[in-house]
Amino acid sequence: MRKNPFTPSFGVAPPLLVGRTDLIEDFGIALDEGPGAPGRATIYTGARGVGKTVMLNEAEEQARSRGWLVISETATPGLISRLTLNHLPQLIDAHVRTPTKRRLTGIKLNGLVGVNWETTDASTLQPALRQQISELTDALAEHETGLLITVDEIHRYLTDELRELGTIVQHMFREGRELAFAAAGLPSSINDLLNDDVLTFLRRADRHALGAVQLGHVAEAIRNPIERTGRSISDDACSAAADATSGYPFLIQLVGYHIWRQSPTTTAISDDDVATGIAAARRRVGSLVLEPSLADISDVDRSFLVAMSHDDGPSKTSEIAQRLGVSTTYAGQYRLRLISADLITPAGFGKLTFTMPYLREYLRGHAAAMGLPQQGPKELS
Numbered sequence: 478m479r480k481n482p483f484t485p486s487f488g489v490a491p492p493l494l495v496g497r498t499d500l501i502e503d504f505g506i507a508l509d510e511g512p513g514a515p516g517r518a519t520i521y522t523g524a525r526g527v528g529k530t531v532m533l534n535e536a537e538e539q540a541r542s543r544g545w546l547v548i549s550e551t552a553t554p555g556l557i558s559r560l561t562l563n564h565l566p567q568l569i570d571a572h573v574r575t576p577t578k579r580r581l582t583g584i585k586l587n588g589l590v591g592v593n594w595e596t597t598d599a600s601t602l603q604p605a606l607r608q609q610i611s612e613l614t615d616a617l618a619e620h621e622t623g624l625l626i627t628v629d630e631i632h633r634y635l636t637d638e639l640r641e642l643g644t645i646v647q648h649m650f651r652e653g654r655e656l657a658f659a660a661a662g663l664p665s666s667i668n669d670l671l672n673d674d675v676l677t678f679l680r681r682a683d684r685h686a687l688g689a690v691q692l693g694h695v696a697e698a699i700r701n702p703i704e705r706t707g708r709s710i711s712d713d714a715c716s717a718a719a720d721a722t723s724g725y726p727f728l729i730q731l732v733g734y735h736i737w738r739q740s741p742t743t744t745a746i747s748d749d750d751v752a753t754g755i756a757a758a759r760r761r762v763g764s765l766v767l768e769p770s771l772a773d774i775s776d777v778d779r780s781f782l783v784a785m786s787h788d789d790g791p792s793k794t795s796e797i798a799q800r801l802g803v804s805t806t807y808a809g810q811y812r813l814r815l816i817s818a819d820l821i822t823p824a825g826f827g828k829l830t831f832t833m834p835y836l837r838e839y840l841r842g843h844a845a846a847m848g849l850p851q852q853g854p855k856e857l858s
């Protein structure tokens with residue numbers, strides 16, 4: 478049987494990546510432009526499932542295709558020690574040291590006696606990190622290549638380690654080294670980090686808010702993988718499928734996956750397959766994307782969203798305030814937080830709407846289960 482080409486899970490390269498060509502090229506250009514190019518420090522932000530991890534993978538591909546080395550990491554505790562104890566020594570071993578030299582020096586670096594390799598204290602490891610990146614980029618510069626470090630899921634709880642890393646990367650930039658840095662995170666996490674004064678490095682980085690992909694591109698991202706498996710889909714069915722995604726990348730894969738699997742042994746995907754597939758995708762988007770997104774925000778923010786979900790279209794901020802029993806000014810604060818979390822977006826004067834497809838329907842169905850009053854609390858402290 479033909480294999481379903483769609484990838485409805487996180488961090489997996491889609492069968493056809495659409496709508497990001499310019500952004501991917503921008504990163505490649507920054508690598509070509511040399512030290513000092515602003516894009517050599519890049520941050521991708523956006524809601525869950527918008528394609529941040531996929532963009533980091535693409536940035537890595539841009540680097541590899543130019544002969545650069547890549548360190549691909551995630552912002553979890555121990556980031557700095559993983560860099561100084563695993564990644565960098567390995568790369569230095571493979572690309573800098575000759576085998577004899579390696580035997581003599583072990584994993585310790587020349588001139589770095591006294592560093593306690595056991596420690597996970599980032600400030601102790603910082604000299605090692607700086608020395609290692611210098612040593613590696615010196616060697617790479619001879620081959621006219623460099624080093625890209627990517628860090629996925631950057632988050633406030635790792636502020637200290639990110640600050641250490643940022644400080645060193647900034648130093649290396651100033652020294653004109655062939656080094657690039659790309660990171661990704663949820664908009665709310667990034668905002669928290671950028672508000673930290675010490676993270677000036679991240680503030681100066683090129684920031685790209687990833688959003689919905691144009692429906693024309695979405696249709697292509699659905700049609701092309703289907704046709705590559707030898708199957709077919711009509712134009713109308715394809716645009717119905719595209720509409721159902723609202724351009725949201727995770728849904729491209731989820732909708733594609735479910736319409737594909739309805740009658741996998743037939744060649745032509747029928748209108749029925751598409752309708753049933755869209756319904757199946759809608760049923761699953763809640764637990765896959767919406768529920769985890771809602772888990773990231775506070776109870777009061779969730780109650781604001783529930784109050785919005787009573788409207789069939791854009792909601793008036795003033796009416797939401799009324800439903801919640803709070804002042805318009807107070808409601809304005811939720812509004813800002815939720816906009817910066819990429820969950821809602823302004824829709825004309827004094828109005829708001831949901832960013833994520835099916836969030837409204839999900840909230841209507843799950844408000845009670847989330848322990849939130851259906852009409853919003855009367856009083857909020």
Ligand SMILES: Nc1ncnc2c1ncn2[C@@H]1O[C@H](COP(=O)(O)OP(=O)(O)O)[C@@H](O)[C@H]1O
Nearest residue numbers: 487488491495525526527528529530531726727
């Ligand atoms: N531009 C795109 N075109 C098609 N599919 C995409 C695109 N970007 C991401 N996807 C798909 O969407 C899903 C979520 O992408 P991912 O990068 O994991 O999102 P995030 O890291 O923002 O949560 C994956 O299955 C991926 O293959």
Ligand SMILES: [Mg+2]
Nearest residue numbers: 487488529530
């Ligand atoms: Mg991700």
